[in-house]
């Protein structure tokens with residue numbers, strides 16, 4: 036193994052993308068038995084379930100080119116069918132723009148609140164924190180949806196502790212006119228950034244990772260079951276599986292969770308450890324249930340009320356018909372957030388948790404008591420959402436500066452400690468590879484993003500891949516459904 040090589044910790048979208056964009060030698064060490072990170076899927080009993088609901092959407096042209104390259108003909112675009120279920124009623128996502136159909140007293144609270152908020156908050160008002168931001172839609176919308184839903188999701192984190200810098204472009208912000216229009220008129224459908232989204236036709240979200248791995252060829256070893264447990268900075272060596280093996284490195288790219296990573300490095304100053312100790316996150320358990328009978332045509336549904344253990348149900352079989360064994364079945368991923376270390380499975384037991392989810396699916400009409408259960412499984416995501424607090428940005432920057440001073444780069448959803456989707460993670464992998472390429476070529480830095488983009492375009496042309504297959508896939512999906 037060359038001593039001047041780059042070691043990549045983690046085989047999720049960021050680590051794999053870094054490998055794809057690196058010029059020099061690299062070895063990727065993935066701690067689990069599977070590549071793909073949180074962008075992977077499981078296939079069981081004819082169902083395909085992602086690690087929590089995943090869809091493809093991006094505003095970045097290069098990320099779009101990467102998705103197209105990795106998926107080729109296997110990408111399938113569709114209009115979002117996302118709903119909120121509250122007061123025994125489905126309303127179209129986003130709640131704040133589509134409350135039509137809710138009981139009269141709820142509509143009255145929502146409209147009155149929106150008008151009062153319009154009069155109260157001057158144009159350009161900057162909310163102090165996430166809870167304050169909710170009030171800008173009015174007390175009705177805040178109390179009937181935004182507060183209960185977000186308390187359920189951001190379990191244990193006071194909403195006043197969460198900043199607003201992650202919301203831009205992610206959460207639709209209708210005007211007061213749109214709120215009132217959405218309350219009194221039948222919804223006109225689909226606001227917001229992911230109104231039209233992509234999903235692999237075959238293989239679940241994991242197909243993106245398969246395509247990426249396929250493009251790596253034999254440019255470096257991808258080693259699974261290699262959990263990095265110690266970084267000996269002075270020796271420039273990482274230890275794997277409690278010292279069972281070690282790998283020398285010239286440059287290290289980390290994509291595992293930043294606070295956990297800092298804690299496995301030898302000789303980290305106390306101030307850096309203290310900074311890492313200030314970063315907070317929340318965890319998710321997904322309970323996958325496959326049932327007989329097709330009970331919904333929705334892609335995903337939000338559940339703000341306390342009567343269900345889950346805050347969201349994702350239905351992969353409606354994103355691609357190949358995610359379920361037969362049209363007359365339903366596969367649900369129930370997402371349940373938890374305070375790190377307090378898994379619902381440990382409180383209720385595995386079977387207890389599954390039974391609770393099945394009972395709640397019956398409560399909300401996604402399963403009828405007679406529907407046979409064809410599959411159950413539980414997936415744990417101990418680090419799922421980073422918590423955006425006011426100090427997050429400077430804290431992360433402080434840690435990164437120390438790491439980079441020691442030739443260590445950290446990137447990705449948990450390496451950068453950012454609310455990244457897969458597109459952002461692929462781009463983070465490309466960015467960190469650029470930095471390492473520049474570092475290794477001692478300043479002979481070219482416009483690597485452009486050259487990488489050109490490389491992708493060449494590969495797409497060579498493979499005969501065009502960028503839009505929506506029509507073809509609509510036909511294939513229709514044929515499979517019938």
Ligand SMILES: Cc1cc2nc3c(=O)[nH]c(=O)nc-3n(C[C@H](O)[C@H](O)[C@H](O)COP(=O)(O)OP(=O)(O)OC[C@H]3O[C@@H](n4cnc5c(N)ncnc54)[C@H](O)[C@@H]3O)c2cc1C
Pocket residue numbers: 044045046047048049050064065066067069070071072073074086087088089090091092261262263264290291292319416418419420446447448449450455456457458460
């Ligand atoms: C609930 C949820 C819903 C999401 N929905 C979407 C969506 O709809 N669309 C979308 O585009 N994105 C979505 N995402 C985001 C997407 O999953 C992430 O952006 C992406 O997986 C992050 O990639 P990553 O490589 O940075 O990190 P990860 O995916 O976490 O990969 C890190 C890898 O490092 C490995 N690792 C950890 N510790 C070690 C160690 N000590 N040694 C070796 N390896 C280690 C892990 O096993 C993992 O494989 C969602 C994420 C969550 C949590």
